[in-house]
Amino acid sequence: MTQTQPRISVDNIRSHKNKDEPLVCLTAYTAPMASILDQHCDLLLVGDSMGMALYGMDNTLDVTLDMIIAHTKAVMRGSQNAFVLADMPYGTYEDDPQIALQNAQRLINETNCSAVKLEGDQSLAPTVELLTRHNIPVIAHIGLRPQMVIEEGGYKIKGKTEEQARALLEDAKTLEKAGAFCILIEGTIEPVSAMISASLNVPTIGIGASANCDGQILVIDDMLGMLSGTPPKFAKQYGHIQNDIDKMVAQYSKEVRTRIFPSEDYLYTVKNNPLRKAS
Numbered sequence: 173m174t175q176t177q178p179r180i181s182v183d184n185i186r187s188h189k190n191k192d193e194p195l196v197c198l199t200a201y202t203a204p205m206a207s208i209l210d211q212h213c214d215l216l217l218v219g220d221s222m223g224m225a226l227y228g229m230d231n232t233l234d235v236t237l238d239m240i241i242a243h244t245k246a247v248m249r250g251s252q253n254a255f256v257l258a259d260m261p262y263g264t265y266e267d268d269p270q271i272a273l274q275n276a277q278r279l280i281n282e283t284n285c286s287a288v289k290l291e292g293d294q295s296l297a298p299t300v301e302l303l304t305r306h307n308i309p310v311i312a313h314i315g316l317r318p319q320m321v322i323e324e325g326g327y328k329i330k331g332k333t334e335e336q337a338r339a340l341l342e343d344a345k346t347l348e349k350a351g352a353f354c355i356l357i358e359g360t361i362e363p364v365s366a367m368i369s370a371s372l373n374v375p376t377i378g379i380g381a382s383a384n385c386d387g388q389i390l391v392i393d394d395m396l397g398m399l400s401g402t403p404p405k406f407a408k409q410y411g412h413i414q415n416d417i418d419k420m421v422a423q424y425s426k427e428v429r430t431r432i433f434p435s436e437d438y439l440y441t442v443k444n445n446p447l448r449k450a451s
């Protein structure tokens with residue numbers, strides 16, 4: 173796709189702090205879907221939720237950097253307006269800031285995407301600082317962190333105790349100070365996400381974190397009703413595309429089996445049948 177105007181930038185995202193109109197964000201994993209979403213969204217996240225949405229995995233933990241790179245390239249090809257954010261997958265950034273830097277540089281250099289997202293608490297501040305110092309824009313993902321699913325024994329809503337609320341606020345402030353230009357808050361009770369949003373100078377994007385955030389994001393498959401399991405409470409379904417696909421494929425199957433398809437409209441023909449000459 174040829175680029176006609178510059179994409180939404182880090183500064184555009186940053187300037188959405190406390191604006192009347194929140195940022196509109198969705199996940200995207202493929203070029204055709206990105207080209208549909210591009211005209212409606214400020215930000216497209218190539219999320220590691222692709223593990224469940226596309227690959228039939230139980231969680232995000234087996235998604236690799238190569239998978240994220242391949243799908244980010246596709247989303248970049250399919251879009252020209254949106255800010256494209258790529259997830260750093262599990263195991264590529266947590267243990268060593270230098271390894272995180274190498275992997276984030278690979279992600280940015282090979283895909284030309286706009287920024288990277290990593291899940292973490294305040295212990296990740298040195299990594300965020302290092303990436304930011306190397307001009308890699310970072311969004312930090314706090315609250316419910318899907319990459320912690322095994323460690324925490326499931327997906328647990330956050331901020332339910334005063335201790336958790338204080339720790340989350342501290343995480344957000346520390347990651348902001350380290351250079352994160354936006355904080356994504358997932359699965360966090362409303363008063364806590366509202367307090368975090370109000371306490372930061374950078375915008376927040378919420379998923380299951382209330383309307384108090386500066387933007388909202390959903391997993392595209394969840395909102396379309398293309399479900400790979402039971403959707404979380406926060407995932408409003410705007411349709412049931414799975415049912416639509418089921419109906420269409422059932423119709424196709426019936427038409428093939430009864431030889432209704434392909435009918436004449438779908439045949440290649442020529443005026444003079446070349447086989448007639450040969451006989």
Ligand code: KIV
Nearest residue numbers: 199219220221379391
């Ligand atoms: O991978 C993903 O889709 C995400 C969203 C849940 C924000 O991180």
